[in-house]
Amino acid sequence: MNMVRRRVFGALAFGVLSASFAFSPVAEAQQPQGGILSDVLKRGVLRIATIGGNPPYSSLGTDGKPVGYDIDVANMLAEQLKLKAEFIVVDVPGRITALQTRRADVTFANFTANVERSKVIAFTDPYVVVGSIYMVKKDSPIQSVEQLNDPKYKIGFARGGTAEGISATTAPRAQKVRFDTVGDAYLAMQSGQVDSHLQDSLQNASYVAKDGDKYRNLAGNWSYEEISIGLPAGDFDWWRVLNIFVKNFNASGDNARLFKKHFGYDLPPIQQKY
Amino acid sequence: MYEFNLAGLLPYIDPLPRAILLTLWLSLLAIVMSVAVGVFGALCRTSTNLIPRFLGAAYVEVLRNIPLLVVIYLIFFGLAQVGLRVDGFNSALIALTLNAGAYMTEIFRGGLLAIPNGQYEAARSQGMTGPQLYRYVVFPQVFRIIYAPLGNLIIGIVIGSSLASVIGVEEVTTWMRRAGDETFRYMESFLAVGVIYVVLAQTINIGRIATGNWLLSKAPVGARR
Numbered sequence: 001m002n003m004v005r006r007r008v009f010g011a012l013a014f015g016v017l018s019a020s021f022a023f024s025p026v027a028e029a030q031q032p033q034g035g036i037l038s039d040v041l042k043r044g045v046l047r048i049a050t051i052g053g054n055p056p057y058s059s060l061g062t063d064g065k066p067v068g069y070d071i072d073v074a075n076m077l078a079e080q081l082k083l084k085a086e087f088i089v090v091d092v093p094g095r096i097t098a099l100q101t102r103r104a105d106v107t108f109a110n111f112t113a114n115v116e117r118s119k120v121i122a123f124t125d126p127y128v129v130v131g132s133i134y135m136v137k138k139d140s141p142i143q144s145v146e147q148l149n150d151p152k153y154k155i156g157f158a159r160g161g162t163a164e165g166i167s168a169t170t171a172p173r174a175q176k177v178r179f180d181t182v183g184d185a186y187l188a189m190q191s192g193q194v195d196s197h198l199q200d201s202l203q204n205a206s207y208v209a210k211d212g213d214k215y216r217n218l219a220g221n222w223s224y225e226e227i228s229i230g231l232p233a234g235d236f237d238w239w240r241v242l243n244i245f246v247k248n249f250n251a252s253g254d255n256a257r258l259f260k261k262h263f264g265y266d267l268p269p270i271q272q273k274y
Numbered sequence: 275m276y277e278f279n280l281a282g283l284l285p286y287i288d289p290l291p292r293a294i295l296l297t298l299w300l301s302l303l304a305i306v307m308s309v310a311v312g313v314f315g316a317l318c319r320t321s322t323n324l325i326p327r328f329l330g331a332a333y334v335e336v337l338r339n340i341p342l343l344v345v346i347y348l349i350f351f352g353l354a355q356v357g358l359r360v361d362g363f364n365s366a367l368i369a370l371t372l373n374a375g376a377y378m379t380e381i382f383r384g385g386l387l388a389i390p391n392g393q394y395e396a397a398r399s400q401g402m403t404g405p406q407l408y409r410y411v412v413f414p415q416v417f418r419i420i421y422a423p424l425g426n427l428i429i430g431i432v433i434g435s436s437l438a439s440v441i442g443v444e445e446v447t448t449w450m451r452r453a454g455d456e457t458f459r460y461m462e463s464f465l466a467v468g469v470i471y472v473v474l475a476q477t478i479n480i481g482r483i484a485t486g487n488w489l490l491s492k493a494p495v496g497a498r499r
Contacts, residue, residue, distance in 0.1 A: 093455040120458045156334070156442070160455040177362065177442035178452070184351075184440075191354035193362075193441075 036231070036238040040105050044092065047239040048074045049090050049104035049230075053181030054158075056206050056262040057110040060089065064220075069262035073127065074108040077229075077245050091180055093160030096121055106242065107230035110164050111198060114225075122233045124243045126226035127255055129270055131201035132166050132220040140195060146217050148196055149173045155193030156185040161227060163198045183239045198222075206263055248266050282463050286453035293449035298474060300363065300445060302433040302473020305368035305478070306429065312373060319383045330379065337376035343437050345369040359427045366438035374431050381423045385416035414490075423488050425479055432475040446470055 006063070015034075050070055052060040058068040066200040067088045078085035090098050093109055098104040099121045101197070113123035127164055134145055134155070142148050148155065149171040157163035159178035159182060167176055177194050190196040201221055208217070229242050249255050259267040337345070350365040359366065360470030389412055439447035446467055454463035485498045 093451065093460075096458060097460055117458075159448075159451055164452075166457070178448060179442060180440050187351055188442075191351055192359055193354050194349060 006164045008264050023169075032084060036105055036155055036235050037241060040081070040083060044080045044084060045086050046074075046106065047082060047086050047088060048078070048103045049095055049098035049107040049109065049197045049232065050074070051092060051095065051109045052089050053183030054110055054203070055183075057203065058108070059183070069110040069145050070110060071196070071250070073120070073255075074106070074260070076105070076249065076258075077242070080245060081241075089162065092158045092182075095160075095230060099230055102232060108202075109230075110227055111230045113228040113230075114162070114223040117230075118233075121237075122231050122239055123226075123228040124231070124239065124246045126228045127246050127250060128202065128259070129228040129268065130203075130221040130223075130225050130226070131221035132163065132198060133201045133204045133221060134171075134196045134198050135189065135204060135207065135215050137189065137216055138216050138220060139194070140216075142195060142218065145170055145220055145222075148218065151175060154194040155196050155198055156183045156188045157161065158185050162223060169200050170220075183214060200225075202263060203269075205265065210223045210262060228274055277414045278461065279459065280466065282457050282459040282495055283381045283453050283466060283499045286449070286457070286463075288442075290446075290449055293444060294470060294474070296363075296443070297435055297445040298446075298478075299315060299431070300370070300438060300443070301474070301478060303367055303375060304431050304435065305428055307367070308374035311375030312382045312470040315375060315379030316382030316386055319379060320386045332388065334376045334379050337372050339371075342369060342373045342434050343440065345373055346437055346441060352482060362438065362441045364442055364444040366435065366443050369437075370434055373426060373434065376428075377427050378424075381420045382416065384423075386412070387422050388419050389415055417486070417489060428478055428482055429475045432478055432480040433471060436471070446474075458468075 019270065034183045045206065050066050051060045052058065054065065054068075056068050061067040063171070066089060068230050072089070074087070075085050088098060088104050090104075090109075090142045095107045096117060099107055107121075110121075110130075117123070134148060135146075136142050142153065151173055154177050155167050155171060155176045156179060157167060157179045157200065158181055161182075164176075164178075167174070174196075177185075177188065179188060185197050186199070186207070188194045196218070204217065229246060230243060231238055255270075256267045287417055315333060317332050318326035319432070321330075323325050346366055346369040349360055349369050350362065353360055355364075393411055394407065397411045402410070435445060436447040439451065442448070448465035450463045452461040457463070
């Protein structure tokens with residue numbers, strides 16, 4: 001009996017503890033917003049959320065520091081604002097959480113602007129436009145996405161990204177296997193743990209350039225995604241500054257130069273004809 | 275701007291029972307298999323023969339010092355790269371068993387070592403055979419000694435099974451991350467799953483206590499306390 005009572009007490013103590021953890025960020029989020037622009041200028045540091053394992057956008061270099069196209073773009077922003085750049089490496093869904101919890105001032109991470117995410121965070125205009133492509137091993141029996149849409153095949157992708165919705169509409173019957181990073185999902189296809197990797201079309205181009213003898217794409221581009229800078233919702237001044245940066249970055253040729261440096265080919269058009 | 279709202283998770287409630295069952299199944303299988311590994315490992319480690327003693331010690335020291343996550347990656351990705359493809363569930367099960375088996379070995383070994391040598395000699399002098407000696411003298415006592423530390427490890431296995439989410443096993447943690455990712459309600463999904471793990475771990479733990487009481491009631495009178 002005594003043991004049972006102690007057990008119940010332990011469970012209660014856990015509940016109280018986790019509840020106190022649960023509610024402290026709530027209180028933080030309800031504080032009046034001081035304005036991110038003035039905050040970062042006062043701090044002198046720009047806190048940038050990014051992801052690892054997602055080359056050539058962003059990945060961790062041999063010294064553990066993030067490198068890649070998104071990192072260079074973020075550094076350029078920090079430089080123009082005369083701030084010190086501080087990178088926070090998060091996972092794919094962490095790109096949103098880092099902004100929601102105000103751990104980061106911006107997110108640079110192959111980050112697609114969409115309506116769903118815009119309910120909780122904000123986006124600038126795009127600096128790259130991408131699609132989504134299914135990649136398979138060269139000797140795979142799968143020839144089309146139609147054929148891939150079968151419960152006997154597995155599709156791998158990084159959780160928390162747009163691949164979740166795209167795979168659900170384009171291959172609803174296939175099994176989905178979710179990984180922590182794009183790199184893990186690619187590795188899973190390489191090692192045969194999944195049959196196909198659903199990936200960003202520009203990333204796909206660089207994978208094809210590198211490993212084109214081992215893998216091939218299934219026909220079709222399954223999304224239109226505007227890659228943008230993410231920022232916390234509700235701060236017009238901060239959005240204004242970032243959007244001017246994006247416009248200048250696109251117009252000045254800096255974007256074209258950085259893109260070519262990391263992807264190895266020319267930046268595809270950002271303006272879409274509808 | 276942010277308001278705590280558990281109801282935000284409701285659209286994701288359908289796949290939850292399946293995810294809970296998978297966590298439970300993975301944990302139970304890992305517990306049963308690691309107990310088997312542990313008993314065998316402990317018998318090796320306490321053997322009078324040098325070779326099994328060395329192999330047992332090597333197994334424990336290597337597996338106890340590699341993080342479970344690394345073992346999972348090794349089996350799922352590493353083995354697949356050399357051509358041996360083990361699916362997500364089985365990779366996690368093998369990794370959990372290997373990891374927990376090392377700890378089980380130490381727990382069972384501790385139990386075996388607590389039995390004084392004199393008891394073996396006394397049992398032999400009464401004409402007991404090897405299996406009889408273990409069945410009637412050694413194991414009933416060992417069981418009582420390892421009963422409590424076993425509980426800790428069992429909870430550890432249930433909690434450790436959450437790492438299966440990194441290789442896409444659709445258990446509770448995967449559910450939590452998906453529900454969080456799609457509703458942006460991380461606090462709610464993390465908290466809900468925290469509570470689920472407490473309930474799961476305690477359910478299995480109560481099962482352990484009940485099994486223990488039952489086994490002890492079967493033990494010879496002298497071994498009860």
